[in-house]
Amino acid sequence: MTIEATRPTLPGDWLDDAELGLSGLDCEAGELSWKITTERYTSPQIAARERDLIWMRTWQVVGRVDELAKAGDWKTYQLFDQSFIIVRGRDDVIRGFVNACRHRGNLLCAQRKGNSRQFLCQYHLWSYDLRGDCRGILRESRAGVDRNDVSLLPVPVDTFGGFIFLNPDPDAKPLAEYLGPEVVELLQPYRMEQFVTVMDVEEALECNWKVVMDAFQEGYHLWGVHPQLLNVIYPDPEKGRYWFLGDHGVATTPFDVPRPASGPDGAQGETFGPEEQVAGIRKLPDTFPAVPLMLPRFEELVAEYRGDDGVLVFPDGVTARTLLQRATRDTLTGMGLDVGELTDNQMTDNQGWVLFPNFFMTVRAGECHIVMPTPHSSGDPNKCVWHVASYMYLSDDLAALAKAEPVVVEEPGSYTYFEALQQDYEQMQRQQAGLRNNRLTHETITREEMVVARFHHVLDRYLTGAES
Known part of the structure; x- marks a missing residue:
């Protein structure tokens, strides 16, 4: 399935096009679903409607x-x-x-x-x-x-x-029509068809499938669930960019290590210097498995800015982020992956994709990670099965060593995920337990969770039969 480019710039340049991307503060309150009924996560009747109106009709x-x-x-x-x-x-x-x-x-x-x-x-x-x-x-x-x-x-x-x-x-209408031309155009340059599977796990969870989708569509929970990631990712609704594409959408927050140190209340602290920026990059392999491939070239580039006295000084326009971008482009090109249609930002910044109904993916040059929850076969709305997988571009010799076989977890809790995913695994099941309280009638969604509000807006349309 191919499509001709519709704009003269690189597809990834949408971030700089004011007519395309929204910031987290651009959306009018009436356009999305800011209050979500809790029965959507617990009702067998709603689960049955989802089966007929969503799952039996979507790609x-x-x-x-x-x-x-x-x-x-x-x-x-x-x-x-x-x-x-x-x-x-x-x-x-x-x-x-x-x-x-x-x-x-x-x-x-x-x-x-x-x-x-x-x-x-x-x-x-x-x-x-x-x-x-x-x-x-x-x-x-x-x-x-x-x-x-x-x-x-x-x-x-x-x-x-x-x-x-x-x-x-x-x-069903053809897949290309369901995805839409913009989705195809924006994702093609990553060359994901050349990636190899390095993790592939399925496990039944004690939560609704939408709890999983909601969790991975917002960064508002980093302070509470993933504080370790704040060293390298700092979600900011003003800097984040969103583009809604039919039933689907993409969102991204700049990978911005050189940020002012601050808390969730926005209080400013000292600016991270070059050494702190580089240290943040070196911690990335804990979350992004492809980064170790880029670190040798990254260290070479960093060394060019370290003086004889050992002091690291970056001139204007150079940060650890820009050096990682150069290192990523150099490394992947040297390995044979064509990244010529990807922007510098796509070398480092994860773009979070939602393909309705249940496909969430973060993708950057050379790697992507997916989360796909499906309803439990029993039809119990308080359960689901999630499929989590990671894919990387690797040379043939490395691919043979790193390729992972599928794992189906039979005993709950017996599989240990990498740190951030394990934290989500535990949190989502705690949330479902809370959602089952009878007096809690709805969730209240904030502007920092705009993509969640948008997802449920699309879901509402399907559940009313508007897509039939």
Whole structure:
């Protein structure tokens, strides 16, 4: 899926276009959902409406293209009680089907993944090729069935950015139309299809899927949940930029180490000097796994500004941030990744993407991280399953060493995530416990959580049937 650039500048220059990006203070109060009813997170009736009006009608990421590397590679996707097969055909096309034999409805694929030359029903031995066409019926001459009438039921499947998308609705509009041209244009330059999986974990959580989406769409909770990140990221609604793109959107806060030291009340302290800035960069590997690849070049660049007396002095226009940008561009280019269509800011700054309904991604040059919560198969609104994964651009030799296999956590709490993700894991489940209190009727959203308010505004439209 490709699209021609619609503006003469780099796609990432939207941050400097006053007609496109909003600041956190630009949005009128009446445009978004600033009070959110708590029953949205706890009501079985609302969960049932979400199933019918959202989950059965929207495009959802179900895996990575490289999971289906060879002809015959397949995987299954479970959504509530609905089961789907995604398979790479002999013609190299990835297709989707309802996971049920057209004879008596038996599951064709009972495992999570595999490789097959055909799909054979174990009940009465009907068979289907990788295009979904029926190829064999037991004692066909007596069956009285036309093969052409019993092909597998197709499901819309498409790919973008190395991700596989599926829509349960057979009449769904094309993925490119669902995403919209701006989304495609802005994300293509990252070359995510060339990234390799370095973490891939699924686990059931004791919270609603929207609790997960809400948590990852705002930085207002850093002071309470991730204070260690304030050394390198300082969310500021005036500096943050947001662009709403149909049902989707992107937000970013500048990666701004050289900031005044201050607290959440805005009280100003001393400005971070060069040594403090560099120290902040060196702490990044705790949160961003690709940064260690950039540090050798970064240290070379820093050394150019250290005098014979050992004192580090940055001239005007040079900061640790700009040096990391140079180091990132130099390193990735040297490794073979084309970053020519990315801006300097995209070398360092995470842009947070929401693709409705459940895909949240932070992406910067050379790496991206996703969080995808789905409703629990039981339909219990107080539970969900989250899928967290990280992807990086690596040379072939490093990719072979770093590639991670999927992990499905069966025992709650037995898997330890990296620090910030572990903090979110614990906090989200505490929030769900609070949301279940009967006298708490709604949440109150602040301007610093504008993306959360926007997400629920889109959700409202779906739940009223406006998207049907």
